[in-house]
Amino acid sequence: MRCSQRFFYFCAMANNSEDQFKKVISHAKEYGYIFASSEIYDGLSAVYDYAQNGAELKKNIREYWWRSMVYMHQNIVGIDSAILMHPTTWKASGHIDAFNDPLIDNKDSKKRYRADVLIEDHAEKIYQKAQKEIEKARGRFGESFDEEQYKTTNPRVVKYLEDHKNMLSRMAKSLENEDLADVKALIEELEIADPDTGSKNWTEVRQFNLMFGTKLGASAENAMDLYLRPETAQGIFVNFLNVQKSGRMKIPFGIAQTGKAFRNEIVARQFIFRMREFEQMEMQFFVRPGEELKWYEYWKETRLKWHLSLGMGEENYRFHDHEKLAHYANAAADIEFNFPFGFKELEGIHSRTDFDLKAHEKHSGKKLQFFDPEMNESYVPYVVETSIGLDRMFLAVLSNSLQDETLEDGSTRTVLKIPAILAPVKAAVLPLIKRDGLPEIAQKIIEDLQWDYNVTYDEKDAVGRRYRRQDAAGTPFCITVDHQTIEDNTVTIRHRDSMEQERIAISEISEKMRESISFKNWLK
Numbered sequence: 001m002r003c004s005q006r007f008f009y010f011c012a013m014a015n016n017s018e019d020q021f022k023k024v025i026s027h028a029k030e031y032g033y034i035f036a037s038s039e040i041y042d043g044l045s046a047v048y049d050y051a052q053n054g055a056e057l058k059k060n061i062r063e064y065w066w067r068s069m070v071y072m073h074q075n076i077v078g079i080d081s082a083i084l085m086h087p088t089t090w091k092a093s094g095h096i097d098a099f100n101d102p103l104i105d106n107k108d109s110k111k112r113y114r115a116d117v118l119i120e121d122h123a124e125k126i127y128q129k130a131q132k133e134i135e136k137a138r139g140r141f142g143e144s145f146d147e148e149q150y151k152t153t154n155p156r157v158v159k160y161l162e163d164h165k166n167m168l169s170r171m172a173k174s175l176e177n178e179d180l181a182d183v184k185a186l187i188e189e190l191e192i193a194d195p196d197t198g199s200k201n202w203t204e205v206r207q208f209n210l211m212f213g214t215k216l217g218a219s220a221e222n223a224m225d226l227y228l229r230p231e232t233a234q235g236i237f238v239n240f241l242n243v244q245k246s247g248r249m250k251i252p253f254g255i256a257q258t259g260k261a262f263r264n265e266i267v268a269r270q271f272i273f274r275m276r277e278f279e280q281m282e283m284q285f286f287v288r289p290g291e292e293l294k295w296y297e298y299w300k301e302t303r304l305k306w307h308l309s310l311g312m313g314e315e316n317y318r319f320h321d322h323e324k325l326a327h328y329a330n331a332a333a334d335i336e337f338n339f340p341f342g343f344k345e346l347e348g349i350h351s352r353t354d355f356d357l358k359a360h361e362k363h364s365g366k367k368l369q370f371f372d373p374e375m376n377e378s379y380v381p382y383v384v385e386t387s388i389g390l391d392r393m394f395l396a397v398l399s400n401s402l403q404d405e406t407l408e409d410g411s412t413r414t415v416l417k418i419p420a421i422l423a424p425v426k427a428a429v430l431p432l433i434k435r436d437g438l439p440e441i442a443q444k445i446i447e448d449l450q451w452d453y454n455v456t457y458d459e460k461d462a463v464g465r466r467y468r469r470q471d472a473a474g475t476p477f478c479i480t481v482d483h484q485t486i487e488d489n490t491v492t493i494r495h496r497d498s499m500e501q502e503r504i505a506i507s508e509i510s511e512k513m514r515e516s517i518s519f520k521n522w523l524k
């Protein structure tokens with residue numbers, strides 16, 4: 001929960017992050033952001049529907065990403081490839097053989113977990129212990145505190161940090177070597193218990209393929225086995241040459257796309273953080289062999305800047321460099337976000353080498369090469385990928401935005417401080433009362449604004465209650481039409497975050513809003 005700096009109120013922080021997370025989930029339902037899928041049938045595990053405000057927020061996040069990626073880079077174009085692909089795609093990409101998660105069951109609770117996530121969660125707790133000690137020391141020593149020195153000299157902190165590092169690198173090594181017995185041994189040595197029941201009675205660790213199978217064809221005998229794509233990236237790889245040729249693209253260049261992906265997650269949990277049907281926003285950047293690590297650093301920095309442009313707090317992001325690399329990568333990092341349940345992966349940046357294009361060359365028998373006129377040679381390009389989950393980004397925005405504030409007069413308000421550029425509804429137009437011609441003026445304002453913005457009308461209840469309702473829904477502006485409007489064509493415009501009100505002419509509303517909701521101002 002992020003606190004506003006305004007002097008006249010302070011944030012009432014939720015007692016703990018679990019409470020905060022529960023609040024986010026119930027707020028999402030109450031204010032029309034997210035519903036459980038097929039709720040009238042008791043829902044479907046880890047599948048969610050985006051409601052009227054949620055669909056808008058999701059669309060706005062997608063657009064913010066697309067514009068920054070495609071419109072702001074002359075050498076990146078966007079495509080929209082099919083979810084169903086030729087099944088050999090998944091043989092070539094390695095998903096049939098290697099897209100597995102290590103699974104472990106608790107014999108007492110009968111609950112199923114990802115073994116690596118159990119270890120990562122345990123490691124995070126140890127890391128947080130070190131952080132707590134560091135923060136305590138910072139409070140004690142004040143200005144003169146040297147964090148780096150403290151980290152390397154305080155015995156307790158040194159031990160926490162070493163334990164954290166050792167357990168993650170041992171896990172990475174065991175997974176790399178497919179040594180699942182050692183993953184189980186590590187869980188036992190660390191005395192990791194079932195998070196729900198506390199039982200330590202575990203089964204062996206097994207591999208589980210995450211792809212959803214389906215069938216193409218009318219009759220059972222002739223049906224072809226297909227998979228729902230587990231990532232959008234392969235739709236880009238198989239179209240690499242089509243796009244390069246039809247777009248006359250020169251290396252380096254990128255192909256972007258957004259779309260649904262499906263994974264039969266062992267444990268889908270934490271609301272929309274880990275879903276079975278989700279959406280990705282991915283970009284594959286094709287570069288000269290040998291230049292991939294330079295571009296990898298470039299995209300790490302560029303993507304972090306994109307996140308920071310939304311103003312959700314620099315302290316809420318951190319990089320996590322991978323120790324265990326996927327079968328296709330020679331460098332990889334996550335941008336982690338401080339979700340209500342701790343820092344977790346929001347986006348991945350991967351240097352995927354020439355693995356995918358070479359594999360598709362091999363399995364299709366078609367050349368997927370670029371003739372580089374400057375080098376006068378053909379080669380299979382290397383690829384740097386940026387991959388972010390749209391639903392995870394949605395959760396980051398929603399959880400960061402939801403705040404409870406106690407105002408100067410002692411009253412409280414719940415406000416969703418969604419960055420204005422992403423807000424589902426940009427303005428609510430409110431006639432002060434339901435007569436004297438005020439609703440008609442309000443409607444005329446709406447008719448003008450709706451050409452450029454998603455706006456809404458609200459005339460029910462006292463205006464103060466309407467303000468609170470719009471605050472909680474995340475609407476950045478409330479425009480109130482009152483009796484003075486009849487006399488001088490002015491309205492009050494109220495800003496959600498500061499609650500400040502200004503008197504402006506009706507003719508100035510659109511421009512006033514544009515200042516706060518322009519892509520240029522945010523992305524710059």
Ligand code: GAP
Nearest residue numbers: 231233273274275278346347348387388389392
């Ligand atoms: N093409 C590379 C790729 O798919 P990944 O790390 O497996 O890499 C990329 O996924 C991003 O997709 C993640 O950083 C995350 O934001 C999102 N993602 C992955 N699995 C997800 C799931 N089950 N539910 C929601 N988002 C997911």
